[in-house]
Amino acid sequence: MSSEVATFRQQQALQEESARLALYGPAIMANHEAIIARIEQGGEYLLQFFKQGRNEEAFALWNAGILE
Numbered sequence: 001m002s003s004e005v006a007t008f009r010q011q012q013a014l015q016e017e018s019a020r021l022a023l024y025g026p027a028i029m030a031n032h033e034a035i036i037a038r039i040e041q042g043g044e045y046l047l048q049f050f051k052q053g054r055n056e057e058a059f060a061l062w063n064a065g066i067l068e
Contacts, residue, residue, distance in 0.1 A: 030038075049058035 046058045046062060049055070049061070
């Protein structure tokens with residue numbers, strides 16, 4: 001029982017640290033060209049899936065936001 005409590009407290013501490021870093025930690029910023037290149041690469045990846053007839057997989061990736 002005490003190990004469950006310790007595990008919970010450790011997870012809670014990690015989540016609090018993660019939230020703190022998300023709000024106040026250094027931000028990684030990408031330039032416009034890098035963002036556009038990633039979007040284009042994701043689009044090409046999706047087109048390949050569609051051309052191969054793998055529509056369900058392509059839609060699943062798009063809906064999951066993996067390629068954005």
